Amino acid sequence: MSIRKKFDLSAYFVVGPENTKGRSVAMIIKDVVEAGFTCIQIRSKVASARELIQLTREASEVIAQAGKSDEVVLLVDDRLDVILAAKQQGIKVDGIHVGQDDIPVEVCREYLGEDSIIGLSARTHDIFEYIKTVDVSQIDYFGVGPLHETMTKPDCGVDLDGKVITRSFEEISKIAQISPVPVVVGGGVKLIDIPQLAQTGVDGFFVVSAVSEADDPKQAAVDLVKTWKLYATVGCKDLIEKQVKL
Numbered sequence: 412m413s414i415r416k417k418f419d420l421s422a423y424f425v426v427g428p429e430n431t432k433g434r435s436v437a438m439i440i441k442d443v444v445e446a447g448f449t450c451i452q453i454r455s456k457v458a459s460a461r462e463l464i465q466l467t468r469e470a471s472e473v474i475a476q477a478g479k480s481d482e483v484v485l486l487v488d489d490r491l492d493v494i495l496a497a498k499q500q501g502i503k504v505d506g507i508h509v510g511q512d513d514i515p516v517e518v519c520r521e522y523l524g525e526d527s528i529i530g531l532s533a534r535t536h537d538i539f540e541y542i543k544t545v546d547v548s549q550i551d552y553f554g555v556g557p558l559h560e561t562m563t564k565p566d567c568g569v570d571l572d573g574k575v576i577t578r579s580f581e582e583i584s585k586i587a588q589i590s591p592v593p594v595v596v597g598g599g600v601k602l603i604d605i606p607q608l609a610q611t612g613v614d615g616f617f618v619v620s621a622v623s624e625a626d627d628p629k630q631a632a633v634d635l636v637k638t639w640k641l642y643a644t645v646g647c648k649d650l651i652e653k654q655v656k657l
């Protein structure tokens with residue numbers, strides 16, 4: 412079965428060489444894959460096309476070595492050219508994430524085919540109306556955020572007036588209810604946010620710095636996955652009892 416039909420967005424790690432404090436991107440990806448993250452996105456605004464292809468290759472190998480090529484998806488941010496080159500070189504890459512000003516999703520679908528995953532960042536302005544009405548026929552999920560302002564992407568959530576709009580848990584719950592496709596939330600997400608985020612009904616969280624800048628990325632990733640699983644799968648009544656066991 413195509414991975415597009417059964418992928419899991421719950422724990423999503425976005426990373427590039429500018430995020431790792433000089434440490435190996437591949438080693439941190441190995442940590443998060445072993446910790447149980449389900450999606451990996453290669454994203455760099457500084458790496459060359461060839462560096463991005465190499466990072467994609469290394470990520471794909473790390474996922475394969477963990478025996479998780481059929482369950483952990485590997486996406487690349489923005490760069491359809493990089494994905495096409497990687498695929499031509501035999502690298503298993505599962506799709507692309509694009510934003511509102513990036514290459515259109517219809518073009519991505521045409522070049523990547525029906526088995527690839529395409530994620531789209533939701534528009535900031537009038538987000539509820541946008542999510543309810545935009546054509547989602549070519550996309551597999553929405554990226555929504557930020558939860559908090561973030562130095563990793565200072566322009567995330569900038570509205571028409573230039574101000575950053577962050578999303579409350581109430582707004583995120585509403586987005587989860589109205590969205591016709593799965594929703595993943597990121598931007599400033601830290602471990603402390605996970606219990607409330609998991610209870611909003613969204614399909615997952617995405618992080619960069621909570622893992623990539625941690626002293627111990629593996630432990631940070633384990634804590635995020637464990638906490639998400641705990642809070643996403645229980646009802647409010649069970650929470651007090653379960654919290655004791657955290």
Ligand SMILES: Cc1ncc(COP(=O)(O)OP(=O)(O)O)c(N)n1
Pocket residue numbers: 423425452454488489508509510511513530531532553554555564595597617
């Ligand atoms: C999962 C996820 N959601 C949102 C984004 C942001 O993408 P975009 O709006 O294209 O901005 P850049 O990441 O390209 O700066 C993302 N990358 N991943």
Ligand SMILES: Cc1ncsc1CCOP(=O)(O)O
Pocket residue numbers: 425454556557561562563564567597598599600617618619620621
């Ligand atoms: C890639 C991206 N897209 C929206 S916010 C963001 C960066 C989130 O980084 P962090 O988890 O460090 O706040």
Ligand SMILES: [Mg+2]
Pocket residue numbers: 488489508509510513
């Ligand atoms: Mg983009």
